[in-house]
Amino acid sequence: IQDLPGYRILLWQGGALANFLLPPVSGISPGVNHIFRNKYKMYEDWGRDVFSSVCVWPQVQIGLTLANAAAVKEVTSSRARFPKPTHDYRVLSFFGRNIVGSEGEEWKRYRKIAAPAFSERNNRMVWETSVKVVEDMFNLVWRDQDTISVDHCVDVTLPIALFIIGVAGFGRKVSWEDDEAIPSGHLLTFKNALHVVTTQVVLKLIVPDRLFGMTEHLRNVRLAFDELRQYMKEMIDERQNSDKGLKHDLFNSLLDANDVDDLSQRLTDDELLGNIFIFLVAGHETTSHTLCFAFALLALYPEEQDKLHHHIMGVLSDKTVPTYDQMPQLTHSMAVFNETLRMFPPVPTIPKISAEDTTLVTENSNGERQTIPVPKGTKIIINTVGLHYNQKYWHDPSTFKPSRFLGDWPRDAFQPYSSGARACLGRRFFETEGIAILTMLVARYKIEVKEEPQFVGETFEERKARILTTRPGLTLTPVRVPLVFKRRV
Numbered sequence: 001i002q003d004l005p006g007y008r009i010l011l012w013q014g015g016a017l018a019n020f021l022l023p024p025v026s027g028i029s030p031g032v033n034h035i036f037r038n039k040y041k042m043y044e045d046w047g048r049d050v051f052s053s054v055c056v057w058p059q060v061q062i063g064l065t066l067a068n069a070a071a072v073k074e075v076t077s078s079r080a081r082f083p084k085p086t087h088d089y090r091v092l093s094f095f096g097r098n099i100v101g102s103e104g105e106e107w108k109r110y111r112k113i114a115a116p117a118f119s120e121r122n123n124r125m126v127w128e129t130s131v132k133v134v135e136d137m138f139n140l141v142w143r144d145q146d147t148i149s150v151d152h153c154v155d156v157t158l159p160i161a162l163f164i165i166g167v168a169g170f171g172r173k174v175s176w177e178d179d180e181a182i183p184s185g186h187l188l189t190f191k192n193a194l195h196v197v198t199t200q201v202v203l204k205l206i207v208p209d210r211l212f213g214m215t216e217h218l219r220n221v222r223l224a225f226d227e228l229r230q231y232m233k234e235m236i237d238e239r240q241n242s243d244k245g246l247k248h249d250l251f252n253s254l255l256d257a258n259d260v261d262d263l264s265q266r267l268t269d270d271e272l273l274g275n276i277f278i279f280l281v282a283g284h285e286t287t288s289h290t291l292c293f294a295f296a297l298l299a300l301y302p303e304e305q306d307k308l309h310h311h312i313m314g315v316l317s318d319k320t321v322p323t324y325d326q327m328p329q330l331t332h333s334m335a336v337f338n339e340t341l342r343m344f345p346p347v348p349t350i351p352k353i354s355a356e357d358t359t360l361v362t363e364n365s366n367g368e369r370q371t372i373p374v375p376k377g378t379k380i381i382i383n384t385v386g387l388h389y390n391q392k393y394w395h396d397p398s399t400f401k402p403s404r405f406l407g408d409w410p411r412d413a414f415q416p417y418s419s420g421a422r423a424c425l426g427r428r429f430f431e432t433e434g435i436a437i438l439t440m441l442v443a444r445y446k447i448e449v450k451e452e453p454q455f456v457g458e459t460f461e462e463r464k465a466r467i468l469t470t471r472p473g474l475t476l477t478p479v480r481v482p483l484v485f486k487r488r489v
């Protein structure tokens with residue numbers, strides 16, 4: 001890699017220890033959440049849109065971390081040359097092999113099974129489900145209160161996202177009213193089990209199985225894994241024994257794959273569980289966190305919230321409930337999400353590996369093209385955060401400006417969903433639910449940061465830093481976003 005500047009460290013920068021546990025220690029580890037903390041800074045320091053990493057544990061590894069749009073495009077559009085390092089996805093494969101953590105023929109089989117479920121018919125169902133879930137929240141939970149105050153916005157956005165993937169993805173009947181009841185035969189609610197598994201799954205990588213009985217916390221994590229497995233098995237049994245007739249959701253696509261005559265095309269029980277888990281996780285965590293960051297940004301930038309509200313009022317004929325056919329007109333709601341995903345991409349890094357000796361072309365800080373040698377076996381990290389804060393593509397990148405997505409924008413420099421053959425399959429699913437939820441909420445409520453006595457007198461920048469603090473998780477996670485929703489109508 002011709003002495004390309006970068007990290008020379010003991011621990012691989014993308015590993016669980018380096019990214020989740022250890023502080024920055026020179027020569028050892030770049031520190032927890034270093035990709036999001038540093039954004040484009042490493043590239044400024046090292047003078048180009050790529051930096052190298054050389055580490056020795058858990059094995060000797062060379063890496064190139066990219067924040068250059070052309071180089072990223074080359075990587076995402078050459079699947080054979082830059083496949084996924086499937087070993088890096090084992091954190092998502094505890095319940096079984098699945099579409100996100102596979103490659104080659106195996107991945108093609110999963111994608112062929114899952115892709116048809118993301119149809120226009122399903123999008124319409126996602127929209128209708130989202131409207132119903134939010135209306136129920138207004139009527140059954142928020143009721144006639146003029147002000148709703150929450151200590152952490154994820155407490156609102158997580159159940160919304162979970163109900164929608166439950167209903168529109170898996171035909172699971174859940175409601176705000178019975179959300180907290182533990183069904184007989186279980187020790188945790190479904191929501192709780194899924195939440196513990198998604199937030200604690202990294203422990204499964206670090207702690208050997210035999211130690212999971214040692215502390216109460218570890219026992220709870222083990223219980224959540226067991227409970228979630230049981231819930232998913234019950235969902236399969238229930239659906240297999242019911243009339244699948246008119247349902248066109250994700251679940252039927254996965255189960256129908258098991259009705260084919262060609263045994264080699266069928267999913268094994270583990271593959272079925274693995275893929276159900278992936279859709280549950282992909283379908284709720286990204287959505288919940290993105291909604292939370294969007295609400296936080298709108299609360300911090302009230303003038304942007306006013307513009308959004310004004311636009312929504314111009315589109316909605318009855319001023320409260322948007323229809324699916326109005327979705328293409330809700331351009332400002334879409335722009336708010338794109339800007340939120342630019343600033344807070346839920347998947348900050350997307351790993352690939354070089355399958356051959358090759359090269360990549362990138363740029364130095366003067367905009368001069370540079371050809372970088374890429375030996376076979378090099379890890380290629382697409383740094384969506386670095387790309388999204390690269391001033392070559394985005395003016396004033398730390399400021400929330402949804403209007404940059406109302407005209408034309410540099411598409412190749414916007415990669416929250418990755419791109420090419422391995423791009424996110426649920427992008428439209430998210431956009432549909434997100435626009436419905438945001439539009440309904442902003443039409444009826446004004447979002448503000450909750451005032452708390454201990455923070456009186458803080459500056460805007462301090463408040464912004466506090467509200468928008470993140471930590472690493474399966475996806476980029478907001479730490480604590482205290483908000484107030486004040487009724488407008």
Ligand code: HEM
Nearest residue numbers: 099100282283286290347416417418422424425426429430
């Ligand atoms: C804000 C919302 C979302 C974002 C930012 C997002 C982002 C991504 C990214 C970056 C990838 C590629 C990951 C990698 O290569 O390691 C991906 C893959 C995927 N996403 Fe999403 N996602 C979102 C919502 C969803 C939803 C709602 C679903 C399903 C209901 C979903 C299903 C999938 C699937 C199945 C894949 C694997 C595609 C494949 O490899 O063929 N995503 N997503």
